Amino acid sequence: MGLGRYLLRRLALSVLVVLGVTFLVFVAAQVVPSDPAALYAGPRPTADQIEKARAELHLDAPLPQRFAAFAAAMATGDFGVSYKSRRPIAQDLRAYLPATLELATVSTLLALLIGIPAGAFAAARRGGWLDRAGGLASIAAVAMPTFFLAMLLQAFFAQGIGILPLSGRLSREIALSAPLDPVTGFTLIDSLIAGRLDVFRDALAHLILPALTLAAYPAGIAMRLTRSAMIEILGRRHILAARALGLSRARILFGHALPNAVGPSLTVLGLSFAYALTGAVLVEIIFAWPGLGRYVSEAVLSKDFPVIAASTFVVTLCYVAMNLILDLVQALVDPRVAL
């Protein structure tokens, strides 16, 4: 069907989905009982300050007109101002989104690095001690509540033996003595760009606990999915043929079986990234990680709709973009899928 047409169709679908989500948020804004004017007028506004705010936000304009303005704002990326903090949302998103994306990426990588090899080895030595232990660990990881795991990790590694920082994204010394100027917003990358290895090490240390907490659930899923996929693959004839040709166990496992498991692993990658994007709310609160999750949960509790709308829009964009990329990678990796 040609790469171009496939891309076009998927893009059209994605736009449709994003529009749907934006509309859903806008509807929620109307349905949920809230008085944006009071929120916008400041912490303890007087009655007339609220009236002034209502006019300023032209809340009394007819619904379709407001949706048009709302959709236009989303499209142009000028998300306007938060009702609560009156700060331009785009500015906050530029600070918070990379933090969440960084955490989501690292935790997803961690989930894959732990889950997939473990699943592969468990499948290779099915019934062996690794398979049973791995099976139990994966179920435990899936069942473990994130907020509880976060507390345990914090108590043990940070407060207990103190080898890892308790919270935050960078140590305060760096922010005080020589702050890192954000280029991409990803501290790991920025520190490398600035060539500051101390900052890189510090950022990495701050990432470990939250990323590990966030990676537990997807790692469990990754392991279970990879294990079942590999078991099926290892039973196939071409694996038997490869063994008959005298190839070594490791070469067969990683060279022949694992490439076939790329498909299921990609779905796991998609799932754990999506989970990290939205599941991070709890982890961000406990580890004081200045990410989108915390920013949005506060906005939801105080019904700060521009922030909710903008963040949801951005998260949905990431989600849809990631799905698109995953499908493309899947097609490229698996030659049988003709685009």
Added chain:
Amino acid sequence: MSLTARLGPKGTIALAIVVLAVVLALFAPWISPFPDQGAGAPNIADKFQPPSLTHLFGTDHLGRDMVSRVIYGARVSLTSGLLIVFVALAVGLPVGLIAGYAGGWWDEGLMRMTDVFLAFPALLLAVLMAAALGPGLINAILAVAVTWWPWYARIARAEVLALRGQPYVEAARLMGVSHPRILIRHILPAALRPLSVQAALDVGPALLTASALSFLGLGVLPPTADWGQMVDAGRKFFPERWWYSAAPGLAVFLLALAFSVLGDALRDREGEDA
């Protein structure tokens, strides 16, 4: 073959834990050592008692016995876990069936709608719904179910697509059996099998999401015992008074574990080895 044999050792233990949780939830007033404290009555005199013989898991900031609170908490967590999955199935299944069976515009429309709900960040949608509906158990359950049904719609659709091509379906069609009858009599039972296994596997994560909601203060109203809220309340006193968070946290973990293992055991017995 008896049920326990069918489920294997791990499955039986998991089933035992689930049954125990159900019994605890149903007969909480008679089982818990301090029923009134479990329901919420404060008892300031022995505030923050460490674990002892009378209070196996110590007491909370209002002196209430943690064991009783956890037993009463089972009511909320169990009901929310099961109801979320049930409501999600009740919504997702029909959508998936119709989309898969009808195909064409129906399929495209329903599936795009499902995508919208799937694209919408799950916990955010749940928190938004809970904020909109206000706190309370039923609202929290609806809020989480809203983000959960799309998964079941997808699974149901995949099953229907696979089954629609089956000869016995075409045969029924040839004999003039009406579409709805085919759907309900032939396709639904076959689709239910993998879905029920998935549902059993999902009760654990469902009650975790519900307890995450109450962790954010959007679950049941105090003083009703709720594991998520108890872990949150205990967090401030962690680690000095570790038992305040440990008891409910462990309870959530055990119940979720039990359901997952049970789901797995059911899946294995179904022949698809996951």
Added chain:
Amino acid sequence: MKRRDLLKTAGLAGLATFAPSAWSVAIAQDGSRILTLANPAGFPDLDPSTSFSNDGLVLANVYEGLTRYYPGTDGGTATIEPVLAESWTTAADGLSWTFKLRQGVVFHDGTPLTADAVKGSIERTMKIAGGAAFIWSAVTGIEAPDPATVVFKLSSPQPLDIIASAGFAAWIFSPASQAKDNAWFNAGNDGGTGPYKIDSYEPGQRAVASRFTGHWGKAKEGGFDKVSFEVVEDSTLGQNMIQSGQADWTYGLPYDNLAIMRADPDLSVVANPSFETLFGLYNTKRAPLDKPKVRQALSLAFPYDDVINAGTAGLGARAHGVIPPGIWGHDPDAPIPNTDLDAARKLLAEEGVTSLDLTMTYATSDPLEQVAGELWKANLEQLGINLTLQPMAWEAQWQLAKADPATAQDIFVMYWWPTYVTPYDYLVSLFRSEAAPNYNLGYYSNADVDKLIDDGATLAGTDRAKAEDDFRAAQRKIIEDAAAVFILDKPNVHVIRANLQGYADNPAYGHVVFAGDLSRKA
């Protein structure tokens, strides 16, 4: 810096020692010059004209007002200290105030402090009319006859010296910054005269300020070169930072953990009364709460002492009406009810109320309000009254109450603290009749009380003693009417490192630290 054994109790095995975390070592090297303040809430708005929340902590160190209010210590009379204004006089009719400015004061951008700068600052605040700008509502005009003199013209007599000492909307900032917009300030820029100037600001994380060498005040020996205002919303992290020495000052920690910190030689727990009081407004518009006797019965059923013990570990003080001690107009011997379930049952019987369903709303994030609700619910159950506890986010709770009294909550539990130090602020906002309720969320309206409040307001500028009598009479009427259950005056509890010197709480400026007054023992 000695690390104390954090985990005394059996607790999680193997967690006994607390090794010095590798990450705070850097603090020790040049730490002595940095003051770290762990603030449990963010800084929503750093614009001096519109700031009206926790940002006061930062602004109080970066900007200065004309005067500063110091409450009298243990019964002594309050004093108003000169800051940017050296002296001030008021006309006989109280309708004009003249302030003489301190000489040699320079803004952070080097421009000198002039009368026009003061005039421009206050006028910008009044023009934007955001935040606490309403404190200047009586000001009709500001003149600057000469660079060192500022004259305020008022429409009605007002205690302008106290108003000028307010913690909000009273900051003076440079003419250049007066032209800037809200976004400029919130990007981490400042136009103040204060002892510190803002270096950097990461929203939701921290603001960093460094010493302003051109400040008119003399620097304290051993004072701080830098102040780091950290946003630490999670109390577990806050507690860990203060105990591990990563923070020098914090508050908002659970009261039940204070005992542990008091036992720590490196820390000292500073607790004294604050101007913040906790109360529950009864919905006087909905039966049966429209009957005073029913409200009095509910107040009699409230477990005051239990809440103080369980909620504030005994640090809170019984509230004597809505005006806390330390503010003029406080009434120490107001007739407040004590917990007496039998008396409550008698009153309910007189009103023929046998069973009742009530809803109490409070802030989700506040454990003290939840404890008050749960203990009260237990007592009310013995009277056959079922109290539903409804935790809500502040915005949602406030909007529900403002919508329609008939469908709103029965009891609205909240705190109140004054914009500036006056009993009028409490009474007019919470108990004066309002057509559309803004903060009078019990919808209480009583003509006599309204008159007393208004008279007191006009007299406050000229005859403060007479004004106090009017405010006290109004409060007595409110207590008698049981318009609200007055629970407790929230204690101001700060935990600081023991080696900090010169620290003193000033309840007029809630949770604010004047870093310029502090130093660290060598």
Added chain:
Amino acid sequence: MLDIAALSVTLPSKSGPIHVLRRIDLRLAKGEIHGMIGESGCGKTMTALTLLGLLPEGASVRAERFRFGTLDLSRHVASDLSALRGRRIALISQDPAAALNPVLTIGRQMDDVIRSHHGLAKGARRSMAVEILLATGLPEPEKLLKLYPHQLSGGMQQRVVIAQALATGADFLIADEPTTALDVTVGAQVLKLLRQLVETRGLTVLMITHDMDVVAASCDRATVLYAGISVEEGPVGRLLSAPRHPYTQALLAALPDAAPHGARLATVEGSIPPPTAALPGCAFAARCPFAMPVCASPPPLRQEAGHSWICHLEPT
């Protein structure tokens, strides 16, 4: 080249030991294409797996005599055989499409085999691959290296599978039903290729099939298997024209071209005895038209000019 006497393989299972191979005698001379024929389930593939040392865990392998080339493996058969796998013995799988890894290019799969058997540099490995692919009659092997299995026809896929077998350097090939998955004409070409390779490279091939035509077309000698027992063995010509063992006769009678035109095909009633059953006497007795009471005892080995079979019947 290969000399096996009384090979037996039993697999453990919950419901008692499974006698997968009861008693197999097999002799192959170097350069010979030896057919192994029998109904499905008679142990053909299991014999192949045994020779490749690919039996599942816990299988017990015993043989009175087991010599491969100069090696005597009779004591610990299984472990020795797995050492030979891919080095001296290689497999040509049945369904070529399934035998090739769908997500790897032909080049990569050839390179894998060559790299694990010959310590050659990349360039040398590549030219060796090309040379072998040419030897199997594949056009423009250079282009082929970049293609994926699904882009090749069935015949070409089978040639690649054969090329892989050759690439191991093994001189003893086991071809497991190489033509079943191919249509007749392509199948014939593959058999011709095998014959060519045997002659040019001095290979020895064990041809496993259920199709008599394949045996007739390409094999020098053949062994007939029934229920895990080698019941008859001999040169193809004699076997087809004058089968001695009743089972072989029944097999040949079942072929369409053997029966007169339009007549019903002779079928053999009953089915193969289950592997769990112990068979003291002749395994075919239950279905043998000439069954006699003496058949309950183990049938004697009879030989006639290089043609041997086990049966109580006196040769007529």
